[in-house]
Amino acid sequence: xxxxxxxxxxxxxxxxxxxxxxxxxxxxxxxxxxxxxxxxxxxxxxxxxxxxxxxxxxxxxxxxxxxxxxxxxxxxxxxxxxxxxxxxxxxxxxxxxxxxxxxxxxxxxxxxxxxxxxxxxxxxxxxxxxxxxxxxxxxxxxxxxxxxxxxxxxxxxxxxxxxxxxxxxxxxxxxxxxxxxxxxxxxxxxxxxxxxxxxxxxxxxxxxxxxxxxxxxxxxx
Amino acid sequence: xxxxxxxxxxxxxxxxxxxxxxxxxxxxxxxxxxxxxxxxxxxxxxxxxxxxxxxxxxxxxxxxxxxxxxxxxxxxxxxxxxxxxxxxxxxxxxxxxxxxxxxxxxxxxxxxxxxxxxxxxxxxxxxxxxxxxxxxxxxxxxxxxxxxxxxxxxxxxxxxxxxxxxxxxxxxxxxxxxxxxxxxxxxxxxxxxxxxxxxxxxxxxxxxxxxxxxxxxxxxxxxxxxxxxxxxxxxxxxxxxxxxxxxxxxxxxxxxxxxxxxxxxxxxxxxxxxxxxxxxxxxxxxxxxxxxxxxxxxxxxxxxxxxxxxxxxxxxxxxxxxxxxxxxxxxxxxxxxxxxxxxxxxxxxxxxxxxxxxxxxxxxxxxxxxxxxxxxxxxxxxxxxxxxxxxxxxxxxxxxxxxxxxxxxxxxxxxxxxxxxxxxxxxxxxxxxxxxxxxxxxxxxxxxxxxxxxxxxxxxxxxxxxxxxxxxxxxxxxxxxxxxxxxxxxxxxxxxxxxxxxxxxxxxxxxxxxxxxxxxxxxxxxxxxxxxxxxxxxxxxxxxxxxxxxxxxxxxxx
Numbered sequence: 001x002x003x004x005x006x007x008x009x010x011x012x013x014x015x016x017x018x019x020x021x022x023x024x025x026x027x028x029x030x031x032x033x034x035x036x037x038x039x040x041x042x043x044x045x046x047x048x049x050x051x052x053x054x055x056x057x058x059x060x061x062x063x064x065x066x067x068x069x070x071x072x073x074x075x076x077x078x079x080x081x082x083x084x085x086x087x088x089x090x091x092x093x094x095x096x097x098x099x100x101x102x103x104x105x106x107x108x109x110x111x112x113x114x115x116x117x118x119x120x121x122x123x124x125x126x127x128x129x130x131x132x133x134x135x136x137x138x139x140x141x142x143x144x145x146x147x148x149x150x151x152x153x154x155x156x157x158x159x160x161x162x163x164x165x166x167x168x169x170x171x172x173x174x175x176x177x178x179x180x181x182x183x184x185x186x187x188x189x190x191x192x193x194x195x196x197x198x199x200x201x202x203x204x205x206x207x208x209x210x211x212x213x214x215x216x217x218x219x220x221x
Numbered sequence: 222x223x224x225x226x227x228x229x230x231x232x233x234x235x236x237x238x239x240x241x242x243x244x245x246x247x248x249x250x251x252x253x254x255x256x257x258x259x260x261x262x263x264x265x266x267x268x269x270x271x272x273x274x275x276x277x278x279x280x281x282x283x284x285x286x287x288x289x290x291x292x293x294x295x296x297x298x299x300x301x302x303x304x305x306x307x308x309x310x311x312x313x314x315x316x317x318x319x320x321x322x323x324x325x326x327x328x329x330x331x332x333x334x335x336x337x338x339x340x341x342x343x344x345x346x347x348x349x350x351x352x353x354x355x356x357x358x359x360x361x362x363x364x365x366x367x368x369x370x371x372x373x374x375x376x377x378x379x380x381x382x383x384x385x386x387x388x389x390x391x392x393x394x395x396x397x398x399x400x401x402x403x404x405x406x407x408x409x410x411x412x413x414x415x416x417x418x419x420x421x422x423x424x425x426x427x428x429x430x431x432x433x434x435x436x437x438x439x440x441x442x443x444x445x446x447x448x449x450x451x452x453x454x455x456x457x458x459x460x461x462x463x464x465x466x467x468x469x470x471x472x473x474x475x476x477x478x479x480x481x482x483x484x485x486x487x488x489x490x491x492x493x494x495x496x497x498x499x500x501x502x503x504x505x506x507x508x509x510x511x512x513x514x515x516x517x518x519x520x521x522x523x524x525x526x527x528x529x530x531x532x533x534x535x536x537x538x539x540x541x542x543x544x545x546x547x548x549x550x551x552x553x554x555x556x557x558x559x560x561x562x563x564x565x566x567x568x569x570x571x572x573x574x575x576x577x578x579x580x581x582x583x584x585x586x587x588x589x590x591x592x593x594x595x596x597x598x599x600x601x602x603x604x605x606x607x608x609x610x611x612x613x614x615x616x617x618x619x620x621x622x623x624x625x626x627x628x629x630x631x632x633x634x635x636x637x638x639x640x641x642x643x644x645x646x647x648x649x650x651x652x653x654x655x656x657x658x659x660x661x662x663x664x665x666x667x668x669x670x671x672x673x674x675x676x677x678x679x680x681x682x683x684x685x686x687x688x689x690x691x692x693x694x695x696x697x698x699x700x701x702x703x704x705x706x707x708x709x710x711x712x713x714x715x716x717x718x719x720x721x722x723x724x725x726x727x728x729x730x731x732x733x734x735x736x737x738x739x740x741x742x743x744x745x746x747x748x749x750x751x752x753x754x755x756x757x758x759x760x761x762x763x764x765x766x767x768x769x770x771x772x773x774x775x776x777x778x779x
Contacts, residue, residue, distance in 0.1 A: 070381075085318075085319065085320055103321045104319060104320060104321055105322070106319075106320030106321075106323065111322060112321075112322040113322060116322075118311070120309075121311055124309035124312070164338060191289060191291065192291050192292060192317060192318045193316060194315070194317065199315045200315075202314075202315040202316075203311075204311060
């Protein structure tokens with residue numbers, strides 16, 4: 001059954017609303033079990049805190065509700081849950097901090113916790129900006145969401161085409177093909193310790209951008 | 222990186238050909254660890270690798286004991302390369318192939334069971350936040366520094382505010398520190414910078430506050446601060462960048478009242494502090510949260526006036542204690558009391574007459590008390606005194622001694638002025654005794670202590686009394702307001718009633734007039750009919766008269 005392959009079944013939401021030359025961009029996590037009235041009060045509260053005109057609120061509402069509806073439309077459907085280790089990437093800029101990273105994630109591990117991962121990352125790398133952690137967590141969730149929804153559509157295809165083959169063979173999606181070849185590493189002849197020359201691929205990179213550049217990037221985005 | 226090369230303490234004897242053998246001290250709690258084997262602790266903590274939940278439902282290609290050992294050994298060896306340095310998960314993660322969550326769990330297990338990072342000296346990041354979801358503004362959390370940082374958001378849910386939860390009475394300007402450590406011989410403390418003023422560096426401002434000369438020069442143009450009678454320096458750990466003077470606090474409170482929740486406007490109002498500092502300061506003030514609640518539309522009494530239930534209230538002192546001139550008391554100014562009173566008044570954000578107008582700052586403590594007691598009733602003072610006796614007595618047995626309280630007295634308190642006299646006499650006697658005798662250290666000590674308590678008594682009672690007075694004034698005003706409102710409403714009602722009556726009368730008159738008009742109309746028509754009849758009989762030709770036909774016509778319509 002479809003769900004986010006994480007310990008908490010939370011949905012990543014991304015909002016990008018523009019009204020009268022003012023732009024509001026945000027990304028956060030939402031609990032789909034929250035009542036819809038919460039969305040309205042959240043949107044109003046956000047607009048008030050950021051001093052946005054009230055005309056933002058309906059568009060924000062629409063965006064959030066649309067994404068939630070899409071999530072819910074997946075919910076009844078079948079999803080394949082088995083161990084599959086995929087590489088996830090992080091490449092984002094939050095205020096003055098740039099983070100680039102790549103790591104492996106088992107999309108079949110329903111106990112996974114993007115927030116904890118993000119927290120550990122920020123602590124270990126001494127990132128002081130408190131907005132970076134949540135941004136990383138949301139990014140991870142988005143990627144997981146993408147993978148999960150692809151798994152659902154793959155299952156559906158398999159059913160429709162009545163081929164009854166295991167979906168992993170039928171799936172052509174790019175994401176699935178990136179999965180780690182289990183035998184290479186976990187087979188009896190392989191080793192789970194990565195070669196040193198490959199470490200750089202999976203090591204995080206953090207940059208702090210000075211304020212002038214931030215302004216430039218903001219205006220070009 | 223084979224385990225044997227590491228030479229752990231638990232390994233067997235090393236062959237003599239080995240070049241170097243390193244010894245590690247590992248915590249006793251992890252002494253069960255063996256390189257060659259997987260211990261029960263490990264199996265139960267990480268069942269995924271050993272066929273437990275998560276191990277079974279998977280193709281166990283990636284989760285088996287061999288893999289587990291590879292991970293584990295790698296991490297432990299990595300740590301032992303430099304035991305003084307704390308090994309972070311992010312470092313090892315890049316070198317291991319596998320699910321990040323599982324690896325994190327493994328790493329956490331090794332860390333908590335003392336197999337790695339057991340002698341790491343670098344500080345561990347503190348206070349991991351439980352949840353970063355849904356609220357983008359999650360706070361940073363407490364950092365272990367001497368000065369707690371200001372939190373990022375007032376709406377924090379995780380209690381990451383500044384560490385000081387106890388609102389200590391701020392050190393009063395230019396007095397000897399009687400409240401905290403008893404350290405005789407200290408000089409007065411400057412009102413602005415809070416440091417002890419060396420001799421000769423003290424200048425007295427017009428309000429009677431002592432300021433060290435350096436501060437005086439820099440602040441000579443800061444009129445507002447000077448004139449503000451309640452200027453105090455706060456304890457050092459309550460702010461992020463600079464002291465919150467009274468002027469600023471006052472501005473903050475005004476701003477909060479005016480602008481409610483809007484921190485940008487408040488910050489503009491308090492020009493010298495930024496948004497975060499304002500928010501933090503408001504939280505720290507003892508009624509800060511009440512104010513936020515009040516602004517959000519809740520009801521009146523924001524300010525809890527407690528007469529005698531403060532822990533601080535103390536004894537009432539005899540009026541003629543000017544005789545007890547220790548060096549300690551010399552330094553003491555009425556500022557303490559003044560500050561107390563003013564602070565109370567200031568914190569009431571209503572436009573009330575300041576209590577300070579009646580208090581002469583340069584008088585002595587006792588005169589102040591006398592003034593205050595005349596302002597309120599004797600019962601109030603008695604109550605304050607009694608409660609303070611009790612409080613002090615419970616606080617310290619020596620206080621009991623100092624005031625000659627017997628057990629019976631202590632328990633059977635009544636609020637009567639007699640009691641005051643009793644305590645007065647007792648204190649007086651005590652003092653008489655002490656003065657008359659030569660002063661061995663013990664007695665001196667006692668004297669100091671009793672003085673301390675008495676001094677505390679003065680301030681405490683003053684505070685209590687002022688509070689009582691303030692409350693009375695509040696009540697009075699409220700009643701007045703109610704009365705006025707009621708009378709206004711009454712007069713309005715009466716006005717409306719008169720108007721209604723007036724209109725009713727008018728209506729009546731109208732009706733009557735209408736009736737008479739109708740009657741006149743009818744009689745007119747009858748007459749005209751008669752005239753016509755007579756004209757017919759007389760055979761006189763009659764012209765058609767437009768006007769009258771209209772009259773007939775009109776008659777038929779109403």
